[in-house]
Amino acid sequence: MRLLRVNDNKLTPVEFLGTPTHQYAILSHTWGDDNEEVNFRDLVKNTGKTKAGYKKIQFCGAQAANDGLEFCWVDTCCINKSSDAELSEAINSMFRWYQNAAKCYVYLSDVSTGSSDSNVLSQGEWKLAFQNSRWFRRGWTLQELIAPRSVEFFSVEGNRLGSKSSLIQEIHEITGVPVLALQGSRLSGFSVGERISWAARRQTKREEDAVYSLLGIFDVHMPLIYGEGRQKALNRLRREIKENISINLPVAKGASFDSHMEEHNPKCLRGTRTELLHHIMEWAKDRNSKPIFWLNGMAGTGKSTIARTLAQSFADQGQLGASFFFKKGEAERGNATRFFTTIATYLMGQVPGMKSGMKEAIDADPAIPEKALKDQFEKLILQPLLQAPIQTIELVVVIDALDECERVEDIRAILQLLSRTSDLTPVSLRVFVTSRPELHIHLGFKRMPDGTYKDLILHQVAKQTIEHDIRLFLEHELGEIQQERSLSPNWPSKAQMQALVDLAVPLFIFAATICRYIGDRRDNPRKRLEAILQYQSVTYISKLDKTYLPILTQLFEDEDEVDMQRRTSEFREVVGSIIVLESPLSISSLARLLSIPKEDIRCGLDSLRSVLNIPDCEYIPIRLLHLSFREFLVDPRKKGKSPFWIDEKETHERLVAKCLQLMSSSEGLRQNICNLQRLGTLQSEINKCIIAKSLPPELQYACRYWVHHLEQSKWHIHDGDVIHLFLQKYFLYWLEAMSLIGDAYKCIHMIHSLQTLEYSDRSLSSDFLRDAKRFILRFRPILEDAPLQIYSSALIFAPEISIIRKTFIEHIPGWITQLSKMKDDWDTCRNTLEGHTESVNAVALSPDGQAMVSASDDCTVMLWDSKTGAGLSTLEGHTRSVNAVAFSPDGQVVASASYDRTVRLWDSKTGTNQNVINVDEYIRYLNFSFGGYYLDTNKGRISIYPTSSSFLPQQVCSFGLFVQQDWVCNDKMEKLIWLPPDFRVSTAYFRDRLLILGHVSGFITFLRL
Structure with a gap:
């Protein structure tokens, strides 16, 4: 994208690779005669100042400077229209450029206020000209009206007439565009016919532009073919729309950084985390940087706040590809089932041309959202991005609290798959990840290829930097409390402030929690501050204990023993339920589930607003403000020592009874x-x-x-x-x-x-x-x-x-x-599995019986859930028929042998290829040795690890059951079961009375014998 730098009334073109990180203004106008418009060549040669169109460029630069913006964009001179490639990219990106602009100035050359003094003509007089302006009848100005967040209208003299917001009713009446669309509602919520109708009476100089000007309105990408005519262009647009509108992937509710659930969660206070944020922003801009940034730190060090701040910054600059904020105990935010479908959905809206690849994948396999993470990533993200047109855009995916994803296997798979983003060339994609420094996550990063990621340990940032930021935060928050409650200007004292800083470092969660606690209007801030500082000299408890004990202790102040027992019992029942729920519930729903009056729950929770997000509306779910509060309450070391300890097992038992x-x-x-x-x-x-x-x-x-x-x-x-x-x-x-x-x-x-x-x-x-x-x-x-x-x-x-x-x-x-x-x-048929497209040649069960693997003439290996029959993953890599498969003794590895004369080893959890062994013989059967270090085959023993020779002579081990003509036979070729015509198969596997038959059709049948 090319912008104009505004400097001392001079406009200098500046090239940006991808999306500019600087804020810019954008001009919307109606074109005059081509000879009177300042074009790119005029700009380069500095020869266009005498043209009539230069006046509006000057206006745009001056207005941008007045608004404190260093850059502006004008279509006449910022696009080199002599380059077909640049023109095509510009038209396909135009909607996004207007969408990302800080300001859009609409210069109305046919609306005059009569003088440089905007008061000379009354509003009623210029409004008639405004309503009749040809700007409202031009094709390209439709997207220029809808896309930007801020649109301001100016007369030919440069006088401001109003904004899209202030003139919204008039604009609606002039254009017929619904108010909701003008206010920024998702355009996908309006029908195709309705959106096309918005442009029905608009005109363009070239007939095809009447269609091309709608590309952004429908969020589609297609090549420009001038000369094809309006109807052919419209037909192509309809085909593109049809292919795009049917994509509807499941999305994890509340997982994006700007969701309603994340709306009130904090971002970094201005002046804090400045060096860190700058460092990460620079990493995101550098195309030569490592594609993954891992920010790790212990609980409460502010990782989520940083992630939220970065996501907002990337979004403001048009650089955010997608975001996913994991949250333990919040349904699909607490696991990976909707992780890649959510990421894919948001990337689809940012990368032109990605949708077609996704559409092909979903049409080929509508069940992709339920498949293994590897399949979801490859078919919904990696392949569509690789197939997208090469673009100069830089996007960042922000993933917060990966450690709160419930399955270790899923975390490992996510990290392995994300490491493959370095393969992308059409789009520059960066991934920012935060988590606690859990061992399995650390090992997951270490297994990535060299040069894939960089990391930064948050709690090892220089102590003075953390102390400075926490002090700034405390001064800001307590300063607001001091003003709101009309406290003494010297409250808190310097000594008290220093004590709070010492207590907090390095945990931002401590600072945030105690500020909420001290600021609670139901008590005296002085008294609460003193209660917090009582723990300053206590050395035998943790930082988290010092965060939460003062808050909980005040719940039972001045209670006799009977009342305290009652209150602690109520606390365990209500708060205990809240912290172990799989998905958060509102006060109203919680009351009905637990059979407790709403008033009792609300009163019991009123004093816990510093640790729980308790909405005023009783129908909005209650949420933990930080996972560390749950960990504090269920810590097994506190059993019998703390009245606040929650027995998880007992709480789950109680919830079972309540659910039933x-x-x-x-x-x-x-x-x-x-x-x-x-x-x-x-x-x-x-x-x-x-x-x-x-x-x-x-x-x-x-x-x-x-x-x-x-x-x-x-x-x-x-x-x-x-x-x-x-x-x-x-x-x-x-x-x-x-x-x-x-x-x-x-x-x-x-x-x-x-x-x-x-x-x-x-x-x-x-x-x-x-x-x-x-x-x-x-x-x-x-x-x-x-x-x-x-x-x-x-x-x-x-x-x-x-x-x-x-x-x-x-x-x-x-x-x-x-x-x-x-x-x-x-x-006897228990289940029939569909997935292979050609004959199934071999099947095997995992040692624990939970998974099954199959091999086929379609060159693929498939993993299945043997209990439900659900396809888990498709393993692709062989180039000819796959003849044999086997699980390792621990079930972690799958081996497959093919007519392509290779044996491949796969990770059974993630589906990733771990090793390829070239062999000189066709392998028909294989199995792992007892220790899992070798593969026994019909041609001898293969070492899994490199040796001077792959084959080691060895007697072939037993392979279970085989199919011989119409019979299932054992390895001694003894006939066991005759197969009726409907059950003629190409392979069989038998274990624990379960017979698995692979059919020539590609189906798989389970029989219990």
Whole structure:
């Protein structure tokens, strides 16, 4: 992008690679005769000052200087239109350039105020000319009106007429553009036809520009073909729109830095963290810098505040690609299930041309959002970015609190995949990551290729720098408290301030928390400050203890023993629940879940506003202000020593009971809870407001997380206990509710979790769960799509012996008066997996039975969840048919052999290729040796680690089952099972009575023998 530097009434062109980091003003105007406009050549040769168009360029520079802006942009002279490539890039980037401008000045050459004195003509007189201005009838000015945040209108004399905000009603009436669109609402919320209609009466000099001027309005990228005519250009635009508007990936709610949930969280106070922020901003600008920056520091050192500040700065400069702020205990923000889909969604809006690659990937595999992280990253981010047109844009992805992602395996996968951003050339992509210095994260970074990342340890920043920043923060916050509460000007004293600084360093969370505590209007700030300073001389407790103990101790001041026991019990029940909830709840929802009056909860939490975010509205969720408060309360070292200690196991047990109680209450689950009129109503057809009313937040929470709390409580399920009784009465109602809230796919995992809690696998309850699992697996497609089909199709076609069918048979609709006899028992077929496109040649189970791997003629290896049948990852690298696969003894590595004469080793958790071994023979079978250091094959033993020879002569080990013509045979070629025509297969694998068949069609079938 080329800008004009404003300096002493001189305008000098300055080239920027990518998005400028400087703020700039941008001019919007109507073109005069081409001969009278100052073009790029005039600018370079300094020959355009005599042209009529120079006046508006002078105006733009002067106005920018008045507004304190060093740079401005004018289309006539900042684009070299003799370069087709530059013109195409400019037109495709124009909307974003206007969007990123600090100010947009609209110069109306046909609107006069009559004099340099704007008061000479009344507003009524110039408004008529304003309404009739040809600026409102030109094609390109539509995006120039909509895109910028700040639009100001000026007369031909340079007098300000008003802004888009102040004139919004008049502009709406003139243009027909909805007020919401003018106010900055997402344009995707307006239909395609409506957006095209905004330009219907607008004119352009070249007929194709009437279409090209809409590219930014629809956020599409397409090449310019002048001479194709308006209709052909419009047809191409419609095709691009059609390809783009269907992309709708799941996004983690509240994960972006500017989400409503993050809105009131702090950013760095002006004057603090200056050197650090400058250092990181310089890293982001340097195209030769390492692509990943890891800022790590212990709890409370201010990492999230820094990340939030940087994300805002990058966003202000148009450099933010995406952001994801992990938050433990906040549903999809606490895990990686929606991490890459969220990042991809935001990058899609920043990188022109990325959408087409994403669209191709989703069309080829609509289930990508549910696949392994490796597949999501490669198909939704890496490949679309590699396929995008080369662009001079620099983007940064900000990832905060990676340590709060719940699964270590996911953290490891994320780090390995992010290291591949160095492969990108079309776009310069940087990744900024914050986390605590956990060992698994440290090792994850160390495994990255050399030169991939740089790191900075926050708590090792020079003590004097941290002390300076904390002092500045305390002086600012306490100064505001002193003014608001009319305290003495010398409060706090210098000695008190120094004591607070000494207590806080190096924890910013201490400074922030005590300032909230001291500033609470329900008590005297002097008294609270003195309470904090009492801990100054205490050396045997941690910094976090010194942060939170004063706040909690004041809860029980002046309480007798009876009242204190009551208050601590209430504290553990309410606050304990808040800190272990999987997803935050509002006061209203928490009250209904715990069966505690709202007033009691609000009163009990009123004194905890310095550690909890408690909204005034009772329907907005309560949130922890910092994870360290939870860690302080559940610290096992405090058991029996602190009245504030929370027993996690006991709290989870209590929440299980409350969830079950709510779901089975008169206001809980029931058949057809949304009162749908038709059994065939699809979940996607139901109004979301109806679902929300029928299943309020606390009931949705209970449905989603009761099994999680049961797992955490270490409960063992017995015949006739509350879990067994609940399932016998409410199982189908629960399935219906999960289908309605879009989480039916989670039910199979939850049932599997319940099975692991069974006290005995030979009990009525274990039989019920086994049947429930078969029921869900068989009818999962209809459970996900049509909730009420649970009571008709699923029950009707379940086998006669099914426990679920026999338990709930009275729920079959009454109008079905006679049923033909179903099969007596479930089919031996447990599940059929679809994913390979050609014949399956080999399958194997992981040692723990949780995962399965398959090899195919389609040159791929696929990993599967053997319990649910979900595809986990597609491993690509072989160039010919893959013949054999095996798991290592610890399940961490998968080996595959191919006709391309290679053996590949893969990480079974992340799907990344660890090693490629070239061999001279075709390998048909392979297996790991007992220790996992060798691969035994039909051609001998292969060393996994480099040796002088890959093959070591060795007797071939046993390989289980094989398929010989129409039979499944063992390794001695003894015929075991005859395969009917419908079950003719290309490979088989047998273990623990589970037979896995790979079909020529590419399907995989599970049989329990």
